Amino acid sequence: MTHMTDRNRSQEKMAVAKIRFLVCGFLAIFISSGLCENTLFVLNAPKSVQFDSNAGPINVDEIQDVLTLSLGLSPSKDVKWSGLLAGNLFKRPKSSVLINIESNEGSALNPKHLASFPIAKEAIGFVETNYLMSSISTSFPTQEPILIDAAIDGQLFSLGSQYPNVFGNTPDSLDALLHSLVHGENSIIHNYEALSLNISKSSHLQFFSELQMLQNALEALTKNKAVVDDNVPDSMSFTLYGLRAIQLQHGPKSTEAKEASAVLESFLSQLSSGFMKLYDNNAVVMAVTTQRLPHFEHRMGRSILATDENPTKDSLNVFQRSEEFSAIFNIILWLSVILVLVVYATAYGMWYMDPGDTIIYRMTSQRIKMD
Incomplete structure (x- = not known):
């Protein structure tokens, strides 16, 4: 009777060991497949x-x-x-x-x-x-x-x-x-x-x-x-x-x-x-x-072998301009031109100005005479 009990216990231990081995193997495979x-x-x-x-x-x-x-x-x-x-x-x-x-x-x-x-x-x-x-x-x-x-x-x-x-x-x-x-x-x-x-x-x-x-x-x-x-x-x-x-x-x-x-x-x-x-x-x-x-x-670069049958603006590698780009560009351009012309006209007029025509030169001339 005792011999049978020891035999059953040994079989149970072997079964538990096999189950543990299978579980560990399954976990190893699962982890390796999940990480690698x-x-x-x-x-x-x-x-x-x-x-x-x-x-x-x-x-x-x-x-x-x-x-x-x-x-x-x-x-x-x-x-x-x-x-x-x-x-x-x-x-x-x-x-x-x-x-x-x-x-x-x-x-x-x-x-x-x-x-x-x-x-x-x-x-x-x-x-x-x-x-x-x-x-x-x-x-x-x-x-x-x-x-x-x-x-x-x-x-x-x-x-x-x-x-x-x-x-x-x-x-x-x-x-x-x-x-x-x-x-x-x-x-x-x-x-x-x-x-x-x-x-x-x-x-x-x-x-x-x-x-x-x-x-x-x-x-x-x-x-x-x-x-x-x-x-x-x-x-x-x-x-x-x-x-x-x-x-x-x-x-x-x-x-x-x-x-x-x-x-x-x-x-x-x-x-x-x-x-x-x-x-x-x-x-x-x-x-x-x-x-x-x-x-x-x-x-990744775009494949030179891949072509779109119906290319769109979004699929092309081009710069996308805003709808207001034209208006903003013209405003900045012509405002810059006007400012340049105004500065040039002012500088030209001051350079060739007659001293007798301006109060600045008259006031300066009188102060020099008084001294």
Whole structure:
């Protein structure tokens, strides 16, 4: 009897332990999903740069410093995140490549990666690389590293003006890019199957155009490999807005959004492999998913690919004048003209005034005679 009682008690303890484990696991998943909507993906990295997969969430403002440390440079501040492990100090990566991906909240983008880390929700947004690029320029003042910060929407078209010897043949306008998308041998559209996506729609065109420009940039660097075969680290930062544009137009759970996510995941895998091959398997390639927040909207520029079918005065970037502007302008203008003429006439008359015609001169003359 006593044996049965002890057995029942042990079973009850095991059941309670299982329940506690499940509750704790559920709470952990709930908390992590509530605090960490965005993700940092380490798509590729050399063996000299190791990451701790159990490091936990990272603040978005620490990602730039993590990249800076991985290149063997001093960070802008102390990094509290412990995910970057100590590597080989004498063999640093030749380049860092960062891709910011704006997506709708709750979208499940999961490209092929070496490691992934959630981003703390209280500090999300686009990853800045200004300090990283400034640090490279300061550390190598006599060299010319490749430093690209195409973080503003549409800035990918300016690569040719920044590095004409490397990106001079890349499309510099939407018309040139459209021809490359439709008739080019290496067109993104021909490489990926997406039956529901059509470049006749502005959001679809923006999505494919951004991917095409990234592919063109990689191909241009590959053809001019001599510019990266040096002892100076490079840094490249790109931001993709096309996925969220599709999600906003069709919904995050739509067929178009799912196909766009699948195309982007496959493209990121190929792009990462291309950069690794370019830098002889010695580059750090990362991708960050993020959602737009009101206090980060100043980072957004108007897309050169997006056009309004029926533009209005409010949608155009023009100065809006008040209805009373014309009247106020004419009043100020003609009042100023009249005042100038009055002052000029008064000064002219006083200058050529006859002393005998005014009481001022007569009074002054008499006082002098009396003295």
